[in-house]
Amino acid sequence: MSAIDLLIVGAGPAGMAAAVAARRHGLSVLVVDDQPAPGGQIWRAVETVAATPRGARLGAAYRGGAERTATFRACGASYEPGSQLWQIEPGFRAFLTRAGKARTVTAKAIILATGAQERPTPFPGWTLPGVLTVGAAQILLKTADTVPAQPVWIAGSGPLPLLYMTQLLAAGGKIAGFLDTTPRGRVRAALPHLPRAVSGLGDLAKGLAWTWALKRAGVAVIRHVTELAADGDGKLQTLRYRTEDGRADAVPAEVLLVHEGVVPSIHAPLALGCAVEWHPLQQCYVPKLDAWGETSQAGIFVAGDGAGIGGAEAAELRGGLAGLRAAVTVGGLAEAAAEAEARPLRRRLARALALRPFLDTLFAPRPQAFAPADATIVCRCEEITAGEIRARAALGRPGPNQLKAFTRAGMGPCQGRQCGYTVMHLVAAAQQRPVGEVGFYRVRPPLKPVTLGELASLDETAP
Amino acid sequence: MTTSGFDVAVIGGGLHGLSAALHLARAGRRTVILERSWVGRHASSATAAGVRTLGRDLAEVPISLEAMAMWHRIEAIVGDDCGFHADGQIRVAEFDRHWPDLAEREARMRALGYAHEELIDAAELRRLVPALSPHCVGALVARRDGAADPHRTIAAFRRACEAAGVTVIEGCGLDAVERQGADWLLRCGARRIIAPVVVNAGGAWAGKLAVLFGDEIELGLKASMMIVTERLAPLLAPVVSVVGRALSFKQSDQGTLVIGGGLQGAADLDRQSSSVDFVTLAKGARAAVDLFPMVGDVRIARSWTGIEAKTRDLLPVIGASPNAPGLFHVFGFSGHGFQLVPIVGAILSDLIVEGGTQRQIAAFAPERLMANRAAA
Numbered sequence: 001m002s003a004i005d006l007l008i009v010g011a012g013p014a015g016m017a018a019a020v021a022a023r024r025h026g027l028s029v030l031v032v033d034d035q036p037a038p039g040g041q042i043w044r045a046v047e048t049v050a051a052t053p054r055g056a057r058l059g060a061a062y063r064g065g066a067e068r069t070a071t072f073r074a075c076g077a078s079y080e081p082g083s084q085l086w087q088i089e090p091g092f093r094a095f096l097t098r099a100g101k102a103r104t105v106t107a108k109a110i111i112l113a114t115g116a117q118e119r120p121t122p123f124p125g126w127t128l129p130g131v132l133t134v135g136a137a138q139i140l141l142k143t144a145d146t147v148p149a150q151p152v153w154i155a156g157s158g159p160l161p162l163l164y165m166t167q168l169l170a171a172g173g174k175i176a177g178f179l180d181t182t183p184r185g186r187v188r189a190a191l192p193h194l195p196r197a198v199s200g201l202g203d204l205a206k207g208l209a210w211t212w213a214l215k216r217a218g219v220a221v222i223r224h225v226t227e228l229a230a231d232g233d234g235k236l237q238t239l240r241y242r243t244e245d246g247r248a249d250a251v252p253a254e255v256l257l258v259h260e261g262v263v264p265s266i267h268a269p270l271a272l273g274c275a276v277e278w279h280p281l282q283q284c285y286v287p288k289l290d291a292w293g294e295t296s297q298a299g300i301f302v303a304g305d306g307a308g309i310g311g312a313e314a315a316e317l318r319g320g321l322a323g324l325r326a327a328v329t330v331g332g333l334a335e336a337a338a339e340a341e342a343r344p345l346r347r348r349l350a351r352a353l354a355l356r357p358f359l360d361t362l363f364a365p366r367p368q369a370f371a372p373a374d375a376t377i378v379c380r381c382e383e384i385t386a387g388e389i390r391a392r393a394a395l396g397r398p399g400p401n402q403l404k405a406f407t408r409a410g411m412g413p414c415q416g417r418q419c420g421y422t423v424m425h426l427v428a429a430a431q432q433r434p435v436g437e438v439g440f441y442r443v444r445p446p447l448k449p450v451t452l453g454e455l456a457s458l459d460e461t462a463p
Numbered sequence: 464m465t466t467s468g469f470d471v472a473v474i475g476g477g478l479h480g481l482s483a484a485l486h487l488a489r490a491g492r493r494t495v496i497l498e499r500s501w502v503g504r505h506a507s508s509a510t511a512a513g514v515r516t517l518g519r520d521l522a523e524v525p526i527s528l529e530a531m532a533m534w535h536r537i538e539a540i541v542g543d544d545c546g547f548h549a550d551g552q553i554r555v556a557e558f559d560r561h562w563p564d565l566a567e568r569e570a571r572m573r574a575l576g577y578a579h580e581e582l583i584d585a586a587e588l589r590r591l592v593p594a595l596s597p598h599c600v601g602a603l604v605a606r607r608d609g610a611a612d613p614h615r616t617i618a619a620f621r622r623a624c625e626a627a628g629v630t631v632i633e634g635c636g637l638d639a640v641e642r643q644g645a646d647w648l649l650r651c652g653a654r655r656i657i658a659p660v661v662v663n664a665g666g667a668w669a670g671k672l673a674v675l676f677g678d679e680i681e682l683g684l685k686a687s688m689m690i691v692t693e694r695l696a697p698l699l700a701p702v703v704s705v706v707g708r709a710l711s712f713k714q715s716d717q718g719t720l721v722i723g724g725g726l727q728g729a730a731d732l733d734r735q736s737s738s739v740d741f742v743t744l745a746k747g748a749r750a751a752v753d754l755f756p757m758v759g760d761v762r763i764a765r766s767w768t769g770i771e772a773k774t775r776d777l778l779p780v781i782g783a784s785p786n787a788p789g790l791f792h793v794f795g796f797s798g799h800g801f802q803l804v805p806i807v808g809a810i811l812s813d814l815i816v817e818g819g820t821q822r823q824i825a826a827f828a829p830e831r832l833m834a835n836r837a838a839a
Contacts, residue, residue, distance in 0.1 A: 087741055095741055104742070382717075396633075402501055405508055405614045408717070413693050413764040444765035445739050452692065452722075453759030456752045458745035 007107035012040020014304025014319035015113035016072035021323025029077035086446035116262040116305035125230025134259035151176035156259035162210040193358035278436030292325035370425035381412020393430035467657035476502035480664030481620040482808030488627035499636030503617035509769020517605035522826035530806035543619035546612025550700035561706040669794035686730035694718035710750035728768035737768040
């Protein structure tokens with residue numbers, strides 16, 4: 001067992017910036033990350049890819065990550081890629097697995113920089129081979145330059161599908177069409193947020209540039225799609241959709257990539273008993289944080305998209321703030337010095353987040369995303385349908401934890417990462433309660449599925 | 464709001480409370496269950512749900528055997544088979560040095576006239592559990608034992624209770640009690656319930672409940688940890704434990720491995736929560752991997768603890784309060800209560816309806832754990 005000042009979980013923009021800040025003030029820092037190289041999702045594999053033609057195609061924002069990873073590598077933090085953090089006990093004792101062996105580390109403070117996950121939105125056939133998420137497809141594009149041979153259908157809403165489509169076209173891929181699930185009227189609803197968003201106009205321009213690029217490339221766009229269904233015998237063969245106007249079609253399809261926005265990874269904060277609050281626009285929980293990113297549990301910080309979706313620039317700034325605060329509480333950095341250093345970070349953070357109310361309103365998930373038809377599988381691990389959950393939710397007023405016991409939804413290895421929010425919405429609808437009141441599953445350790453053999457390796461006593 | 468008209472109020476909607484209520488309602492008693500959170504919230508749903516006579520304390524053997532007969536016709540009792548499979552419980556001797564433990568136990572049971580525990584050699588052990596590591600030398604087996612599904616069991620007992628006319632009130636925690644003539648007035652938040660007879664089936668919190676009635680019963684806590692894994696192809700049917708190590712190992716109907724054995728986590732009664740201690744739990748994982756080497760790469764899906772009451776002698780508390788009229792205690796099962804569920808309800812019904820029982824429960828009397836009984 002080793003003892004350090006600060007444990008940082010995740011080596012994306014937030015984790016790397018936190019490490020650099022904490023190291024600057026002399027803390028001993030360990031950064032663990034389950035990926036093989038630093039950069040997180042946004043800068044995945046940037047160290048090896050930035051200087052290649054693929055790096056050129058992925059864009060300047062991607063290539064900019066190489067500088068960050070270099071600074072991080074040089075900051076003096078211990079860095080363990082390929083590590084899974086699967087439990088944190090009070091005190092703090094963290095349990096890690098690397099290369100098949102488990103061990104514990106004690107730390108005085110912990111920064112969770114574990115990012116976000118794509119919002120799962122069940123629809124008929126979403127578990128068929130051939131249906132995957134835009135995020136997963138983008139990982140293949142970044143790490144392996146994998147471009148699907150056949151034209152792909154993209155369905156969803158948010159900035160990522162737009163970005164991915166431009167990257168895919170640049171890499172020589174073909175797009176069969178884009179089923180835009182953003183409801184009608186969203187632009188009008190979002191516009192009032194624009195004045196506050198002036199400082200985020202650069203990002204807005206980027207988004208518009210993506211849209212124009214797609215138009216120029218002649219990508220077919222079908223707007224205001226409300227319903228999706230994937231059909232096929234053992235794999236995706238036909239894609240059906242319906243729009244707000246009642247336009248319906250069935251088209252042949254081999255690959256469908258879906259994306260309905262991202263939500264913070266909240267399993268670790270929930271498992272640690274950190275207070276969370278409901279984000280009504282984005283229909284997800286976010287941890288309750290102070291101005292430094294500290295949670296309701298002293299010594300536990302959340303930085304990056306895990307603190308609320310804000311994008312890479314906000315993630316870096318939040319990481320820097322959390323690193324500074326850790327230097328105060330653990331390393332004896334003077335409060336005033338930390339404040340002085342934090343001031344410009346906070347200003348830049350406010351600017352980086354200025355566009356969020358606009359984007360959150362524009363890309364708020366469509367209501368149909370949380371009301372799948374009865375026959376649709378909601379819990380993929382245990383194969384539980386929306387109908388089973390609705391039926392059980394209507395008997396009495398069970399919450400998600402009781403439904404888990406009744407139906408097994410949420411009992412599988414993903415611990416409700418796929419079905420948690422859908423189940424909340426189904427419960428709310430069946431019981432006519434506000435969704436934010438329903439609550440989430442109790443999160444059981446381990447946070448990552450460690451194996452029996454790995455756990456056994458912790459036991460050093462002779463049998 | 465005051466509700467009267469009940470003959471019996473059962474405090475605690477765990478399995479023992481449900482079983483007591485079921486038997487009482489079937490005996491014609493108007494029964495209400497007052498449950499602080501929801502039915503089956505704590506130990507009842509956290510249990511490994513072993514249905515075991517094997518290795519029971521001698522004081523428990525008579526009621527455990529009767530309970531086992533009930534498990535074999537559980538569908539007739541509660542309308543569902545509760546996921547019960549009688550594939551046996553097996554206590555394994557890994558090495559020759561562990562064998563005498565088992566042999567002595569079997570000899571003692573035989574001398575007392577019991578035949579349900581049987582010694583088997585390595586060949587028979589291998590036939591029953593082909594997946595077991597070949598280093599194991601033999602075992603003690605109870606072939607009619609097995610395991611059930613805790614969630615199905617809770618649901619079945621609850622349905623049976625409601626069908627028998629039991630009123631179940633969830634979100635109803637007992638705050639205070641008062642004597643009112645021949646009745647107890649039970650205050651649960653804004654709710655007041657009046658009943659002449661009260662059953663304390665409060666599990667880990669039973670000691671605190673007893674104090675409300677003036678009974679001080681020495682109780683400890685258990686927070687036994689459990690592991691459940693991802694699903695596997697069929698690996699074994701019986702429940703396996705092992706001499707000298709904390710391990711209980713079985714496979715559920717869903718294919719997941721359910722691993723327990725009594726390794727202890729931490730419990731916090733006031734916060735109604737408990738937590739897993741992975742350094743300790745690693746011993747259980749080690750035992751599992753030593754006995755079933757092929758499971759080393761199996762992923763753990765989740766782990767948890769359940770809180771329940773533990774007594775000094777590890778025997779339950781079942782019986783009338785020596786101090787408080789109309790109060791009956793049923794708790795303190797110390798980690799092996801699940802199998803006793805059907806019989807415990809029958810015993811409570813005997814005590815409350817008949818005023819006594821032919822069943823052997825003297826060893827479970829609350830008085831043995833009470834310093835203040837002289838004050839009665």
